[in-house]
Amino acid sequence: MLEILEMFAGLFRRKTPAEKLDKQINREIYGRLFPHLNAEQDQGYPFVNYPDLVAHTETIDVQAALERAERQIRELPEAYGKCFRYAMHRDICEQLRAYTALANCRTEPNIYWKPASATA
DSSP: OHHHHHHHHHHHOOOOHHHHHHHHHHHHIIIIIHHHHTTSSOOOOSOSSHHHHHHHHHHOOHHHHHHHHHHHHTTSOHHHHHHHHHHHHHHHHHHHHHHHHHHHHHTSTTSSOOOGGGGO
């Protein structure tokens, strides 16, 4: 009986940001990116191979996006802007912590398959 209650309670347990991210990342990597890069399905990404993926990744300027957001926040009314900036920084840091935790879990040897062409 206790096992049934524990199983039932698990259905309603809130997932941590890292757990949500794990599901989201795996869905994108295994369901979209790998099939796209292996020419099994066109998922609409702006690259067709691993070197293009790496080159496109290098064009994503996270720092510039953060600076644009900060400039826009300075245009908000002062009190609202301070609160907005706090919420934005908190959310971004939470996401980065989740990505870091997930990447840390994945650094254990031989957990995930890495295609040979990924190093090309």
